Amino acid sequence: MTISRRRLLLAGSAAAFSVACSGTPAGRASATASATAHPRAAASAGASGRVPLRIGVVVPYTEQAVDVDIGSSQRRAADLYLKQRGGALAGRRVELVYSDESTDPATDRVKVRDVLLGQEKVGLLMGGSATATAYVMRDVADAQHLVYLDTWAPANALTRANGGCTPSCKSTYVFRTSASSWQLGQPLGAWVARSGRAQVVAVYADDAFGAETTAAFAEGLARYGGALTRKTAVPRGSDQATVVAQLKTQGTKAVFAAFRTDDAEAFLTEWGKAGMRASGYALYGPGTLADTEVLHAAKDAAAGVVTSHFWSPDLSNGENKKLISDFRAEYKDDETGEPLAPDGYAVAMWDAMAALEAALTATSGATSDPAALVAALERVSFAGPRGRFAFDPATHDVVTDVRIREARLSGGAVANVVVDTVPKVADPGR
Numbered sequence: 001m002t003i004s005r006r007r008l009l010l011a012g013s014a015a016a017f018s019v020a021c022s023g024t025p026a027g028r029a030s031a032t033a034s035a036t037a038h039p040r041a042a043a044s045a046g047a048s049g050r051v052p053l054r055i056g057v058v059v060p061y062t063e064q065a066v067d068v069d070i071g072s073s074q075r076r077a078a079d080l081y082l083k084q085r086g087g088a089l090a091g092r093r094v095e096l097v098y099s100d101e102s103t104d105p106a107t108d109r110v111k112v113r114d115v116l117l118g119q120e121k122v123g124l125l126m127g128g129s130a131t132a133t134a135y136v137m138r139d140v141a142d143a144q145h146l147v148y149l150d151t152w153a154p155a156n157a158l159t160r161a162n163g164g165c166t167p168s169c170k171s172t173y174v175f176r177t178s179a180s181s182w183q184l185g186q187p188l189g190a191w192v193a194r195s196g197r198a199q200v201v202a203v204y205a206d207d208a209f210g211a212e213t214t215a216a217f218a219e220g221l222a223r224y225g226g227a228l229t230r231k232t233a234v235p236r237g238s239d240q241a242t243v244v245a246q247l248k249t250q251g252t253k254a255v256f257a258a259f260r261t262d263d264a265e266a267f268l269t270e271w272g273k274a275g276m277r278a279s280g281y282a283l284y285g286p287g288t289l290a291d292t293e294v295l296h297a298a299k300d301a302a303a304g305v306v307t308s309h310f311w312s313p314d315l316s317n318g319e320n321k322k323l324i325s326d327f328r329a330e331y332k333d334d335e336t337g338e339p340l341a342p343d344g345y346a347v348a349m350w351d352a353m354a355a356l357e358a359a360l361t362a363t364s365g366a367t368s369d370p371a372a373l374v375a376a377l378e379r380v381s382f383a384g385p386r387g388r389f390a391f392d393p394a395t396h397d398v399v400t401d402v403r404i405r406e407a408r409l410s411g412g413a414v415a416n417v418v419v420d421t422v423p424k425v426a427d428p429g430r
Contacts, residue, residue, distance in 0.1 A: 052093040053360075053367060056116035058108065058127040058137060059151075060101040069261045069293050070129040070345045071101060074151055077346035078126075080330050081353040089353075090360035097122055105132045112140045123367050124149075126352055129345075131155040131208040135168045142171040145370045147377070149352045150176040152345060154184060156212055159397035160429025170429070173370065175377055175396040177355060177389075178348035179310045180427040181212030182219075184286040185258075187402040187422040188308035189220025192284055197254040198226045200284070203243055204258035206233035213258045213286045228256070240266040244274045253281050260288035265297040272301020282306070290407050292343035295414045302407045302414045310400040311347045311386040312418045320385040323350060347385050351398075355380045355389065397427045 057078060059071030078096055087093055097120045099111045116122045117140070125141055125148040128134035134153030141148035148171075150158060157168040159176055192200065200221060204210030210233065218228045229252050234243055244267070247255055255276075259267050268290070271283065287309025288294075295302050313324060327346065328339030342350075359376035360367070367373055378393040392399050404420040 050092055050365065052095045053089070053124065053365075054095045054097050054120060054122045055124045055126055056097050056099060056112065056120065056122035058099045058101050058112060058116070058125070058133060060129055061098065062100045065100055066103050067129050067261050070152055071127075073293075073343050073345040074127065074129075074349035076327070076331055076340075077342065077349040078353055080327065081350055083330075084326070085357070089357040090363075090365045092360065092365035101127070101129060101133050103130070103132075105136050108133045108136045109140070112137055117144065117146075124356075126349075126356075127151055128153045134158055138168055138171055138174050141173045146173060147367075147370060147373055148174050149356065150174060150178070151349045151352045152178050154179055154181040154212070155208055156180050156182050156427065156429060159392075159395040159427055170395055172374055175355070175391055177352040177398055178344075179400055179402075180397055180429075181209060181286075182216040182427050182429075183310070183397075183400065183402060183425050184288075184308055185213035185216025186220040187425055188284060188286070188306075188404065189217035189226070189256075190223050191220070191308070191404050191420060191422070192217075192254065192256075192306075193221045193224035193226035197282070199229045199252050200226065200254040200256050201247065201250060201252040202228050202231045202256040202258070203234055203247065204231070204256075205260070205263055206235045209260065209288075210234075210258040214256065217256050217258075217284075234259075234263075236263055238263075240270045241273070243267065244270040244276065247281070248274055248276065248279065255281055255283050257283060257285045257289055259285070260291075261294070264289050264291070264294045268294065268298035268302045268305065270301075272298065277304045287311075287344055287405070290405070290416060291345070292341055295407060295416070299414060300409065303409050305407045306419070307405050307407075307416070308402050308422075309344055309405060309416075310398070310402060311344050312403045312405050312416050313341065314415070314417055315385070315387065315403075317383065317385070317387060319383055323347070323385045342385075351384050351386065351389050354382055354384055355391075358382055392426050395427055395429050397429070399424055399426045401425065 059074050060067050061071035061075050102108045125137050128137050128150050129152045131153050134150050137148050159170045162169040202214050204214045283305045285307050287307045290305050290307045327342040331340040333340050358380045362376035363372050381390040387401050390399050402422040402425045403418045405416040406419050407414050408417050
């Protein structure tokens with residue numbers, strides 16, 4: 001069986017430790033399997049004498065879901081991580097209970113509170129690709145004193161002390177393993193300004209991610225004397241040919257674009273068709289603008305784009321090389337049969353699983369004391385695919401190196417290459 005870039009087809013035993021409670025992965029009749037199918041998992045559960053730790057994972061993974069690329073990639077990473085450990089973390093059997101993420105916060109609230117906690121009896125939450133979903137998961141986790149690992153949503157408020165908790169605020173029980181919008185924008189803005197680009201025009205998705213990363217980029221620019229000359233918010237799903245055509249009519253040659261998944265693919269494709277790079281335009285953006293799947297779709301049109309991200313496939317550390325090798329061995333593209341490489345979304349989930357395993361090791365697999373599990377997570381530190389991983393104990397956001405990457409042609413394909421690193425970037429929220 002093969003794995004689609006667009007559709008999640010859980011291959012072989014990588015799905016042996018997951019249960020789907022909401023929706024079915026596109027292209028597969030059922031994603032339900034028993035964790036006890038693996039002898040190591042059964043042995044570890046018997047040795048510990050504990051019931052399995054059930055983890056509720058809310059990500060978009062069905063064909064009809066928005067941003068399915070994010071959820072599909074994260075589900076692959078979580079399933080593979082657990083498979084490699086025989087279905088157990090720190091000697092305790094683990095079951096991943098998946099729920100397909102909705103675009104409606106009220107629906108997600110029911111899924112998280114009533115289905116995952118009420119019916120499925122999960123003891124921990126992970127996931128959340130959209131800001132609204134992450135806010136819901138944060139609120140439920142905070143009310144129930146339940147640990148929630150945010151594996152993608154970059155909303156700044158989730159790890160900041162905001163007055164009145166509007167639109168959200170940090171919680172003792174919430175940790176983020178990806179990066180905040182500020183971390184994905186401010187370092188790049190500062191880098192662009194130091195590189196001599198004083199004026200930049202911005203286009204961005206008309207949502208929290210687009211607005212926050214653009215504001216952070218502008219902050220970084222201003223720190224070194226630069227400024228945004230114009231900002232344009234674009235509704236998701238817009239005609240990107242029109243967006244690019246409008247950019248070409250104005251004189252500012254440096255462009256910041258904050259898009260992800262399908263919007264990023266469409267934007268870069270139209271950027272290439274319009275010959276923007278040949279016309280002297282330079283393109284910058286958060287890492288989602290040029291993530292692995294986006295580059296695969298946009299091909300040569302993405303060449304030259306500079307993005308900021310916590311990870312890059314060319315990092316030479318052993319953990320990154322092993323993840324890429326193992327991922328490619330486990331998953332195949334269902335259209336081409338070629339090995340499927342991990343992306344930044346997968347790395348954020350992989351690090352979440354590693355952080356949880358480290359914390360559970362410190363608590364001897366116990367999760368009954370939320371304060372002890374939180375304290376263990378605050379002390380987590382390990383070498384992962386991105387490099388050194390640790391949480392800021394004050395905010396519970398990850399402290400991460402930010403990689404400045406350029407998409408370059410290599411071996412007939414476009415790939416991100418690190419051109420600079422901003423070390424140990426911590427979100428300023430307290």
